[in-house]
Amino acid sequence: MASAAEQLAANINLGSLWKAEELKKRILFTLGALLVYRLGTYIPLPGINLQALEEAFKQQSTGFLGLFNMFSGGAVGRMAIFALGIMPYISASIIVQLLTSVVPALETMKKEGESGRKKMNQYTRYLTVLLAAVQSYGIAVGLESQSTLVLDPGPFFILSTVLSLMGGTMFLLWLGEQITSRGIGQGTSLIIFSGIVAGLPRAFVGMLELGRQGALATPIIIGIIVLAAAVIGAIVFMERAQRRLIIQYPKRQVGNKMFQGESSHLPLKLNTSGVIPPIFASSILLIPGTLSGFAGTNAAGGWLQTIGTLMAHGQPLYMVSYAAMIVFFSFFYTAIVFNPTDTAENLKKQGGFVPGIRPGERTAQFIDYVLTRINVLGAIYLVVICLLPEFLISATGVPFYFGGTSLLIVVSVTMDTVAQIQGHLLAHQYEGLIKKSKLRGKRR
Numbered sequence: 001m002a003s004a005a006e007q008l009a010a011n012i013n014l015g016s017l018w019k020a021e022e023l024k025k026r027i028l029f030t031l032g033a034l035l036v037y038r039l040g041t042y043i044p045l046p047g048i049n050l051q052a053l054e055e056a057f058k059q060q061s062t063g064f065l066g067l068f069n070m071f072s073g074g075a076v077g078r079m080a081i082f083a084l085g086i087m088p089y090i091s092a093s094i095i096v097q098l099l100t101s102v103v104p105a106l107e108t109m110k111k112e113g114e115s116g117r118k119k120m121n122q123y124t125r126y127l128t129v130l131l132a133a134v135q136s137y138g139i140a141v142g143l144e145s146q147s148t149l150v151l152d153p154g155p156f157f158i159l160s161t162v163l164s165l166m167g168g169t170m171f172l173l174w175l176g177e178q179i180t181s182r183g184i185g186q187g188t189s190l191i192i193f194s195g196i197v198a199g200l201p202r203a204f205v206g207m208l209e210l211g212r213q214g215a216l217a218t219p220i221i222i223g224i225i226v227l228a229a230a231v232i233g234a235i236v237f238m239e240r241a242q243r244r245l246i247i248q249y250p251k252r253q254v255g256n257k258m259f260q261g262e263s264s265h266l267p268l269k270l271n272t273s274g275v276i277p278p279i280f281a282s283s284i285l286l287i288p289g290t291l292s293g294f295a296g297t298n299a300a301g302g303w304l305q306t307i308g309t310l311m312a313h314g315q316p317l318y319m320v321s322y323a324a325m326i327v328f329f330s331f332f333y334t335a336i337v338f339n340p341t342d343t344a345e346n347l348k349k350q351g352g353f354v355p356g357i358r359p360g361e362r363t364a365q366f367i368d369y370v371l372t373r374i375n376v377l378g379a380i381y382l383v384v385i386c387l388l389p390e391f392l393i394s395a396t397g398v399p400f401y402f403g404g405t406s407l408l409i410v411v412s413v414t415m416d417t418v419a420q421i422q423g424h425l426l427a428h429q430y431e432g433l434i435k436k437s438k439l440r441g442k443r444r
Contacts, residue, residue: 023184023424030183033175034194040082040171041075041195045164047157048079052148074199079143081168084135085195086188089173090283092127096120097336128173129166136165184424185417189275193413196406224392228407231385235411238381241270243374245367247352264352266343268371271378273333275412278386278405280333281325285311285318319390323383330379331372340367382408 044050057077075082100106100120109116140161144153176187207224210216244265310317344364353359357366386405 020425023421026182026184026424027421030179030185030190033179033183033187034190037082037172037175037191037194038198040168041080041198042078043081045079045081045083046160047151047153048143049149049151050078052146053077053079056146056149074195081164082172083139084132084165084169086169086172086176086191087283087286088131088135088169089124089128089188090279091131092124094280094283095127096124097332100336101332125173129170132166132169133162136162139165184420185413189409189413190417192279193410196410227388227392231388231407232411234381235385235408236415238270238378239274239412239415242267243270243370244268245354245370247347248355249350249352266347266367268367268374269378270374271330271381272338272371272375273330273378273382275409276333277326277329277379277382278408280329281322281386282405284325285322319387322390323387326382326386327379330382331375334371334375338371340364340371343367 054077075085096106100110106120109119112119137158140158143149143161144157150157172191173188176191179185179187179190207216207221211218211221244267247264247266249262249264309315311321341364344360344367347353347363348359354363354366357363385408389405
């Protein structure tokens, strides 16, 4: 079976891609949905002075607003209806998952299976609406406080801005769910992915323009390109890295036949949490920076601006906070998606065991021990990759935010999407082989 799968995987090409009708429909639907998202990032909010907004954004494009703009696909810089993106949903997911570990009712709901997950998803959507409303109102008030950014300030502007931003967030949430169910890949991740990729050409051209003007030396530009290639290679290597635990199955007798014991393996990824920790950490760190960016000159605005200054890119407090949050969410999310006790119980029911380890509780402890050790390496890898651009910005003064975090998201989402495409192609080719074998059987 393994050799057949390898042979099919080797035969996958563009021709076989377009022969798979179901997969072709899914890919076209995904591309169409992402095109709709990109068009929405160019539709500005009503009542915005776009020229004044462009001038104001240039002054803060290298800070938190630049990071927020990257995740929203440029919608923040244009103050489009998709300016909030799906960040309220990500924040709501963080809150619900944190509450799951401390609220017994939510923990019980999580163990109810599909029905429990549907209820939790519904609660997450409700919380998303609430967070989107609060953030939309904050943005509307902040824009109105800058008299040059709003053409006709007043209650109508605030109401239209709140409804537009809330509607944009909920539409993106629905669009992401449609991509996941009817398209290819994970919808939410692909929306963030497309926003980052859309900014790549502009960022690259901007870097070359700085080199032409003499602001960046040619060796630095070459070094940035080489470093980006090295980071991509490191991400691919680390995302594929696994610790495989050997699982042994005892001999079993079926009728009069005795089958030899089989051996398999339990793969434990080095980075079990994927891109979730940096996305979660970034979404939380966006809050103080965004508030300080729109703060006034009163007492409250003064201390918000102080916090924003301390949490700016390249500052020690930002570096430490970002690293600490990545480590926390790496362990926290891994604990949510992988339960060593359940895995050990399933192995015990199937008759499998780790050689030298007693089945049951001892196996769960051993899996948890190994998972914790490799998760330390995974968290360190995420911290290094995500903090790399911060040191780069501090050292070279490159005025665009594109580095480890964005490369991690782009490479990881690309690998996951390609893996899903290969899975669909393998299933399609297996179906073709089965149909051919049935036809041959009928002819005989």
